[in-house]
Amino acid sequence: MTEYNSDHLQLCDIEIYRCSSCGHTQIPVKISEEYYQDYSMGSYWGISFRRLREKQIERLASLVPSKSRLLDIGCGVGHYMELARKQFKEIVGVEPSLSSATVSRKKGFTVVHDYFHEGILIQPGFDAISIIEVLEHLEHPGKVLELAARLLNEDGVLLVEVPNGQRIVEQRLYYNLCTDHIQYFSVNSLSTMAQRAGFTVICVQEAEDPNLLELYLRKRKEPYISFHSKRELALEKIMSNISNGNKVAGWGAGAESVCFLSMLEGKVSLQYVFDSDEAKHGNTISGNNIVKPTRNAVKEIDYIILFANSHKRQIQSQLIELGFNGSLLFFDGI
Numbered sequence: 469m470t471e472y473n474s475d476h477l478q479l480c481d482i483e484i485y486r487c488s489s490c491g492h493t494q495i496p497v498k499i500s501e502e503y504y505q506d507y508s509m510g511s512y513w514g515i516s517f518r519r520l521r522e523k524q525i526e527r528l529a530s531l532v533p534s535k536s537r538l539l540d541i542g543c544g545v546g547h548y549m550e551l552a553r554k555q556f557k558e559i560v561g562v563e564p565s566l567s568s569a570t571v572s573r574k575k576g577f578t579v580v581h582d583y584f585h586e587g588i589l590i591q592p593g594f595d596a597i598s599i600i601e602v603l604e605h606l607e608h609p610g611k612v613l614e615l616a617a618r619l620l621n622e623d624g625v626l627l628v629e630v631p632n633g634q635r636i637v638e639q640r641l642y643y644n645l646c647t648d649h650i651q652y653f654s655v656n657s658l659s660t661m662a663q664r665a666g667f668t669v670i671c672v673q674e675a676e677d678p679n680l681l682e683l684y685l686r687k688r689k690e691p692y693i694s695f696h697s698k699r700e701l702a703l704e705k706i707m708s709n710i711s712n713g714n715k716v717a718g719w720g721a722g723a724e725s726v727c728f729l730s731m732l733e734g735k736v737s738l739q740y741v742f743d744s745d746e747a748k749h750g751n752t753i754s755g756n757n758i759v760k761p762t763r764n765a766v767k768e769i770d771y772i773i774l775f776a777n778s779h780k781r782q783i784q785s786q787l788i789e790l791g792f793n794g795s796l797l798f799f800d801g802i
Contacts, residue, residue, distance in 0.1 A: 482645065486637065491654030493637050497607060499648055520675060521551055524598075524627060524682065529555035531625045531670060531684060532595045539594045539619060541584050541612070542602035546572035552598075560590065584612055592619045598627045604649040613665035620687045626667060630658065632674060632681040644679060658683055702799045703731050709797055710771055715739055717769045719783055720776030721748050721758045728775045728799055729754040739769060744786070766792045773797045 486493040525548075529535055535556050540549050543561030545568050552559050561579040563569040569581040582588055597616050603609040616626055633652025636644045653661075658681065659669050667685035674681055693701075710716060716736055718725065721743040732738070733754070741753055742761040751758050759765060766772070766787065774783060777800050787796065 482647070484645075487657070490657040490660060491634055491637070492657030493633050493652035493654075495645070495647075495650050495652075497650055517678065518551075520678075520680075521548060524629070525551045525555055527684065528596055528598065528625060528627045531686070533623045534595045534621075537594045537596075539590070539597045539616075541597065541599045541616065543572055543577070543579060544568045546575045546577050546579075548598060548600055549577050550575065556596065560594075562588070562590070584615065586611075586615065588615075590619060593621055594619050594624060595621055596625050596627070598629075600627075600629045601631070603628060604630045604633075604651045604653070606651065609651055610661050610665055613662055613667070617666040617687055622687065622689055624687045625670070626662075626685040626687070627682065628658065628662070628685065629680055629682040632679045633657075634681070635674075635679055641679065653681060655681065699731065703735075706732075706773060706797050706799065707735060709795065710736055714770040715768060716771045716773065717742060717766075718756065718773050718775050719743070719761070720774065720779070721745070721751075721753045722776055724777070725753055725775040728773070729756065732773070738773075740765075741775075742766070742772070761786065761790060763790045766790045766794075770794045771797055774799070 482495050484493060484495055537558045537560070538549075538552050538556040540552070540559065540561045543549055543563045544565075546561065549559045549561055549572065559577060561569075561572055561577055562584050563572060563579055563581060564583045566581055569579045572579045580588065580590060597620060599612065599616065603612065606612060613626070613628075620626065630651070630653050631644060631649060634654035635641065636652055637654075655672055659672070662669065662683060662685050666688050668688055670684040670686050672681070672683055717739045718729070718732075718741040721741050725741065729738075729741075738756050740757045740759045742765070743749070743758050744761065746760070748758045749760050769792070771794055772787070772792070774780060774796055776783065777798065780798070784796065
């Protein structure tokens with residue numbers, strides 16, 4: 469890649485594979501890993517392109533909980549890290565090309581000369597990670613995102629930028645097909661891959677000139693669990709607080725209450741269900757009497773299980789006014 473002069477160029481057809489479900493497109497691998505060991509990207513940024521990058525960094529910095537540490541994967545000659553200096557205190561780069569890594573180091577940056585892989589020696593604890601125009605080159609881009617998630621702090625943010633493969637395919641932009649770009653992401657395929665790697669999508673941004681797709685992602689706080697598992701954990705938390713002999717009531721006789729009451733059936737006996745809506749008083753829900761919350765009524769209760777999660781603060785204030793001395797339990801927060 470450092471040699472720009474060539475005696476001739478050969479035009480050839482390439483095979484293109486596209487998923488009809490997610491819109492992801494791939495072409496066969498035509499290059500070896502050694503290709504990137506002396507890879508050289510363009511070292512010049514025009515005014516408009518530089519401004520696009522500045523906006524990316526500003527947006528990234530606005531999303532992170534702290535601006536202490538940034539990791540730039542595929543940092544090249546350090547252009548992106550130079551812009552990030554204004555926002556982050558410590559910046560580390562990873563770059564497989566020795567010539568590019570050397571240029572970045574001369575600019576004063578800490579750069580690991582290596583591919584980003586499982587055994588790479590980098591201390592975790594980053595507030596932000598950027599992967600700019602890298603994933604389209606890789607056979608297994610999902611593994612890179614999984615490893616990036618491990619290096620991020622809780623609530624850390626990852627910025628991913630790739631060529632907009634969706635637009636390339638839909639508009640038949642043949643001049644945007646490159647033999648060293650083997651992955652052409654759609655919004656759907658990139659978002660799905662990121663979610664499988666442990667991220668939630670904050671926002672997606674498209675640019676037309678240049679033709680780019682950027683994704684801002686936040687590391688999930690908890691590992692992904694099924695609806696069933698989360699429900700069982702919530703129920704276990706509720707039941708761990710209640711002992712035999714405790715008087716228990718519920719609060720909230722809306723549609724969500726049916727779900728919670730079915731979970732509690734056979735495990736705890738409710739005295740009644742409180743609700744502030746007078747139209748519901750005197751009726752039952754799942755066999756439980758719906759009553760008005762009064763000072764005398766709440767005084768007899770040890771635990772109130774909240775079913776109306778969206779009105780939590782209002783109900784907490786109401787219970788204080790009623791002189792409730794017991795404990796309020798919640799199904800959320802698991």
